[in-house]
Amino acid sequence: EAQVTQNPRYLITVTGKKLTVTCSQNMNHEYMSWYRQDPGLGLRQIYYSMNVEATDKGDVPEGYKVSRKEKRNFPLILESPSPNQTSLYFCASSLSGVGVSEKLFFGSGTQLSVL
């Protein structure tokens, strides 16, 4: 089954403790992206990747890191989480984001709480 898999689904952590949210897709998609969703703010893009070893900042990249060493994986890293990063996070992928209006496939989300 074609899907985007995020783990974990729920995560509670404390300020400053490094964490990684994993994202994997099995559709051989080139384009992958991370969004955070906050009430009243909709989805805001954190980082995106056009292909392996090609990443770029979205609208709200501060406090986050990403890597794209393999086509299928696009982990989101919070080196020193802070309470303002408490949010619902979504990973998404599409066949190609190169100026083409491809359909985005979304993961089920990761609810992160930073205490």
Next chain:
Amino acid sequence: AQSVTQPDIHITVSEGASLELRCNYSYGATPYLFWYVQSPGQGLQLLLKYFSGDTLVQGIKGFEAEFKRSQSSFNLRKPSVHWSDAAEYFCAVGAGGGSNYKLTFGKGTLLTVNP
């Protein structure tokens, strides 16, 4: 930079009534336009998209949307709403090309359906 405005934060309709969700975008050229739906606890699912050509596009679940360049709008419609349509709806605009491709979401409209 592109932007998306969804003027209605929350809409309530009765089952069987017609529905129109508003979306206005800002972008210098013809954008790619999307409507996504998010059911509670789920990721986003694409309802429909507009690239070019016919300005009235049909989507899944009986939804349609009309692109009006003169009004910079891409409103979503459904002639008869079902209880299962209760969800949050996001309009999005994709613009740029190559490594500059960017997808921007509106803040969403929450739809409540009364029996």
